[in-house]
Amino acid sequence: MKKHILDLTVASAEHLREGYVLLKLTDVNPLPEMLPGQFAELKVEGSEVTFLRRPISINFVDKEKNEVWFLIHEVGDGTRKLGQLKQGDKLNVVLPLGNGFTLPVHVDEKVLLVGGGVGTAPLLYMGKVMSEMGCRPTFLLGGRTAGDLMQLEQFRQYGDVYLTTEDGSEGEKGYVTQHSILTATHFDRISTCGPKPMMMAVARYAKANEIDCEVSLENMMACGVGACLCCVENTNEGHVCVCKEGPVFNIKRLLWQI
Amino acid sequence: MADLSVKIGDLHLKNPVMTASGTFGYGLEFADFVNLEDIGGIIVKGTTLNPREGNPYPRMAETAQGMLNCVGLQNKGVDYFCEHIYPQIKDIRTNMIVNVSGSSREDYAECAARINELDKIPAIELNISCPNVKQGGMAFGVTTDGAASVVKAVREVYKKTLIVKLSPNVTDVAAIARSVEAEGADAVSLINTLMGMAIDIEKRRPVLSIATGGLSGPAVKPVALRMVWQVAKAVKIPVVGLGGIMNAQDAIEFLLAGASAIEIGTANFIDPAVTVKVAQGINDYLERHGCKSVSEIVGALEV
Known part of the structure; x- marks a missing residue:
């Protein structure tokens, strides 16, 4: 897929909750094709301590409105500057980058999409694309508390949504891997994105139950296009770039101790 | 349009802008962003005689106006390069230059000899300045004898343009430059990265897997500029300058x-299309100052 450098315009910037901003970006020209699970490198302006672009997963693509969405979790000065963007501001982005999630081959494939925290973001676009293919995914979304679970109304448009929170304030109490849906339903594949301990627990569950499983990694990266070799993950073929060969990896390729 | 062409040894560059090894892949990674043929030269990822897995993750730390890396020369070796990568890049109509590294004089020479056989590779950049490998690399580049010995071994087997990439982690960079000039280097390039470090205060551990790494980006530019100035005065062969160049103004400096x-x-990494913008910016500067060719400003500093 051809990669582009684009100066996009902020159509809206909505604070979903403390520390989380949903940026909707648009352009006068049609946006390029993007796959669910791919990401963009966002340029940060006006930060004295941020030098590199910030890799952020594609949250959603609204073709009718010609918008691409990014859910920004403000964790440092770079992401805080991105979170301060206002409607009408310009943002330089490089996209689409990386490979994306595996799409179902048959409409009756049972796909479970497991997300934790801001890692739920790319699963929304995955849900939309699957829905357009005639599939109905199952979402299993987890957070520490109810407020961590965002965009639930949109997730419900595309599939069945199951929730866990560590404090029990929403959905079942506990971790995603403890949710009753896992024992109630057989899944053909699991795609997951979230904190590494969560993804490792999901991968462990999938391996034990012989379910095909892929994880979306977020190793620290610089270039985003496979040039600098900084973001490597150790795999059964040696070090490979997460930005180019990932960010989505089948767990069979990884050397995780699970 | 001013004449931007430059000659380095037997190399003819259509403009003085090249890409630094390890930051531009094999060029192909940036083909969506720029017309590769508009770049004077593309110096591809460091290549060694044998495949190298490089250092463990994490390999990168962002710093104020720069970054540290400790990639450690990850590459699939010269055989893989010749068989699988060379066919993909040989017809790109610019100077495709291979950065060659090694852990012994014999490794450097054998790798260079293999590259010498490739018709469409008109030059190599000899990396005697990588700070991220235990053996070889920078160890050769920090003494005049070490630098001279590697260049001598490579010069015997490598017949095309030989650029030697120098380390800034030395007391007297001009002396190193003179030592490689004396052994037949056609040009020197500098600076490679400056050795540095970053610490995670919560974990009380280094951020990088091997503790230290090489600093690059605008943070190093003043140091690089000073060293280029010193070396250009010390040698007769052409000097290729690098270190933190972000735009045409930096390049003109x-x-x-x-x-x-x-x-x-x-x-x-910040702007994948920066190379062609810098070439255009150099042209604009030359026109604004009534210069017909870029050679008019090389070394034109008045002190």
Whole structure:
């Protein structure tokens, strides 16, 4: 897929909750094709301590409105500057980058999409694309508390949504891997994105139950296009770039101790 | 349009902008962003005789106006390069230059000899300055005898343009430059990264897997500029300047300090199309100052 450098315009910037901003970006020209699970490198302006672009997963693509969405979790000065963007501001982005999630081959494939925290973001676009293919995914979304679970109304448009929170304030109490849906339903594949301990627990569950499983990694990266070799993950073929060969990896390729 | 062409040894560059090794892949990674043929030269990822897995993750730390890396020369070796990568890049109509590294004089020479056989590779950049490998690399580049010995071994087997990439982690960079000039280097390029470090205060551990790494980006530019200026005065062979160049103004500073050409490295990560913008910006500067060719400003610094 051809990669582009684009100066996009902020159509809206909505604070979903403390520390989380949903940026909707648009352009006068049609946006390029993007796959669910791919990401963009966002340029940060006006930060004295941020030098590199910030890799952020594609949250959603609204073709009718010609918008691409990014859910920004403000964790440092770079992401805080991105979170301060206002409607009408310009943002330089490089996209689409990386490979994306595996799409179902048959409409009756049972796909479970497991997300934790801001890692739920790319699963929304995955849900939309699957829905357009005639599939109905199952979402299993987890957070520490109810407020961590965002965009639930949109997730419900595309599939069945199951929730866990560590404090029990929403959905079942506990971790995603403890949710009753896992024992109630057989899944053909699991795609997951979230904190590494969560993804490792999901991968462990999938391996034990012989379910095909892929994880979306977020190793620290610089270039985003496979040039600098900084973001490597150790795999059964040696070090490979997460930005180019990932960010989505089948767990069979990884050397995780699970 | 001013004449931007530059000659380095037997190399003819259509403009003085090249890409720094390890920051531009094999060029192909940036083909969506720029017309590769508009770049004076593309110096591809460091290549060694044998495959190298490089250092463990994490390999990168962002710093104020720069970044540290400790990639450690990850590459699939010269055989893989010749068989699988060369066919993909040989018809790109610019100078495709291979950065060659090694852990012994024999490794450097054998790798260079293999590259010498490739018709469409008109030059190599000899990396005697990588700070991220235990053996070889920078160990050769920090003494005049070490640097001279590697260049001598390679010069015997490598017949095309030989650029030697120098380390800034030395007391007297001009002395190193003179030592490689004496052994037949056609040009020197500098600076490679400055050795540095970053610490995670919560974990009380280094951020990078091998504790130290090489610093690049605008943070190193003043140091690089000073060294290029010193080396350009010390040697007769052309100097290729690099270190933190982000735009045409930075590039012109290096040209004025005595560099005949420049390399752009870390800036490719911030703007993947920066190379062609810098070439255009150099042209604009030359026209604004009534210069017919870029050679008029090389070393034109008035002190």
